[in-house]
Amino acid sequence: xxxxxxxxxxxxxxxxxxxxxxxxxxxxxxxxxxxxxxxxxxxxxxxxxxxxxxxxxxxxxxxxxxxxxxxxxxxxxxxxxxxxxxxxxxxxxxxxxxxxxxxxxxxxxxxxxxxxxxxxxxxxxxxxxxxxxxxxxxxxxxxxxxxxxxxxxxxxxxxxxxxxxxxxxxxxxxxxxxxxxxxxxxxxxxxxxxxxxxxxxxxxxx
Numbered sequence: 001x002x003x004x005x006x007x008x009x010x011x012x013x014x015x016x017x018x019x020x021x022x023x024x025x026x027x028x029x030x031x032x033x034x035x036x037x038x039x040x041x042x043x044x045x046x047x048x049x050x051x052x053x054x055x056x057x058x059x060x061x062x063x064x065x066x067x068x069x070x071x072x073x074x075x076x077x078x079x080x081x082x083x084x085x086x087x088x089x090x091x092x093x094x095x096x097x098x099x100x101x102x103x104x105x106x107x108x109x110x111x112x113x114x115x116x117x118x119x120x121x122x123x124x125x126x127x128x129x130x131x132x133x134x135x136x137x138x139x140x141x142x143x144x145x146x147x148x149x150x151x152x153x154x155x156x157x158x159x160x161x162x163x164x165x166x167x168x169x170x171x172x173x174x175x176x177x178x179x180x181x182x183x184x185x186x187x188x189x190x191x192x193x194x195x196x197x198x199x200x201x202x203x204x205x206x
Contacts, residue, residue, distance in 0.1 A: 010050075013051065021138050025181065071166075072103060088100050094189075112152070119157060148173075150172050
């Protein structure tokens with residue numbers, strides 16, 4: 001199965017996935033954010049209709065998809081590690097949670113690739129590993145679901161000089177963060193189930 005294919009999108013529909021963890025965990029000073037509320041409704045509708053959310057692919061997203069194989073190859077050449085590709089992994093206990101990592105490394109590692117369109121973002125990655133911080137919940141969620149110990153978060157930009165095209169930041173499991181994310185997913189699933197039931201009852205009443 002290929003990431004981005006119709007089959008892959010259908011498999012992810014109705015689930016809390018790695019790319020959605022940041023929205024799930026987003027908060028404001030007054031509580032959960034609007035992005036979390038929107039996510040809950042989106043997942044509920046996916047479960048009811050069986051159809052994945054239609055998302056617009058902008059130039060930055062297309063660029064990332066095109067560069068990802070090059071980034072993976074550059075990582076392998078730089079580290080000597082072989083990366084195994086995988087389409088989708090469902091949590092071993094929570095069937096409503098799943099991830100699509102950019103690769104598995106050995107028995108303990110993961111690979112997550114970012115190919116920013118903004119050159120400044122890659123520079124920040126080179127300077128201080130900002131890309132790993134930005135995608136914290138996605139990375140910790142992938143370590144949780146895949147039951148891995150570490151993830152190499154890669155920023156790749158071929159526009160930079162040789163030797164500076166890769167920024168690699170290794171992130172280890174954070175059990176406290178993972179526990180917090182697990183509790184948030186369980187709570188969200190209960191809300192999603194309740195919304196599904198509510199909408200079904202509304203439809204029956206019409």
